[in-house]
Amino acid sequence: MYNFEFERPTSVDAAVEALKTEEAIAFSGGQTLMPTMKQRLAMPSKVVSLTAIEEMKGVKSEGDGLWIGGATTHATVMRELKDSYPAMASLAGRIGDPSVRSRGTIGGSLANNDPSACYPAGLLASKGTVVTNTREIAADDYFQGMFMTALEEGEIITAVKMAVPEKANYAKFIQPASRFPLTAVFVAKFSDGVRVAVTGASESGVFRWTEAEEALSSNFSADAVDGLSTPDGSGMISDLHGTGDYRAHLVKVMTKRGVAAC
Structure with missing residues (x-):
């Protein structure tokens, strides 16, 4: 150092x-x-x-959704959302190990936007919004590629907002050494449709699988995904843990598991 x-x-x-x-x-x-x-x-x-800023900590209900302070730890998210949003609590509870969960924060994860991070998929599937010291950014506009976000220099994440769906599940295929997902899919069913967000797979970072969203919005069952083509493997991460084609295959597998578990 x-x-x-x-x-x-x-x-x-x-x-x-x-x-x-x-x-x-x-x-x-x-x-x-x-x-x-x-x-x-x-x-x-x-x-x-940012860990001593109390106004950036905590979880609370806000209208029909949730507000989570940017400096809120994974362990707190896991504990506080156990009843109100079990799928998000499950996501937080499977990040790293207890030491990581006790210190890592939702704002830090989203600001870094690692292509294999868990929270980006959860926020994107939950119609999320990133709140900064200057503005609010819809999750669909916030994530802009591997380790890239819409944050400007000096801008910090003070909180996130998210809607709570009727049904949801986070299906995570864990890379055992790092506890990051090799590929993971967050499925969220709302009254106006289904959102499917994928992390750990693409070289461009988290993304929504729109073809699956359309199919599941018409028929919310694992079988609805069977006839879909998986995302192009050439755009997927390929490393010693798995090829791009393997990760593309996992996108469909984990989507089906997520739907079945809802």
């Missing part, structure tokens, strides 16, 4: 001000930031922790 400034503000305004320092970076859990700093892949002059 190397020398850097560390600041732990207690308000959103103070955090935004601290991030105006050249080469400053936000810290909200640090599961990705700390390893990259140790390897000198990231060398910020200042690390601004």
Whole structure:
């Protein structure tokens, strides 16, 4: 590691001000930031922790949906949504291990937008909205590719909003070493249709499988997916854990499992 400034503000305004320092970076859990700093892949002059900002923590009902503070840990999401949104609680409860779940946050995960992260699929399937210190961004507009988002420099995620569907399930094919999904699918059934969000598979990051959404909106059963062509394997992640074609195949398999489990 190397020398850097560390600041732990207690308000959103103070955090935004601290991030105006050249080469400053936000810290909200640090599961990705700390390893990259140790390897000198990231060398910020200042690390601004968001973990002491109480207004960015917690879970509460908001209208017909939910509000989750950006600094809320995975463990808290798992515990607080157990009854109100079991599928999202299950997603949070299978991230990493207990140590990761006790420190990692929903805002940190969404800001990083790892192509194999779990929350992007959950938020995208749940008609989610990312709330920042300056605006609100629909999930459909927020995710813009591998590790890419609509966040601007100095903008931080203060909260997320999401709708609670009639039925939902997060089907995750786990890569045992990392606990990231090799491929995972979040299926959410609403009164106006079905949303299917896929993570861990595409080189472009999380995406909605619109063909499956159309089929399941007409017939919400695992059989409705049988006749569909899987996404093109050439656009899928291919590594030592699985080829692009294998991941494309898993998209259909996990979608069917998710629907069957709803």
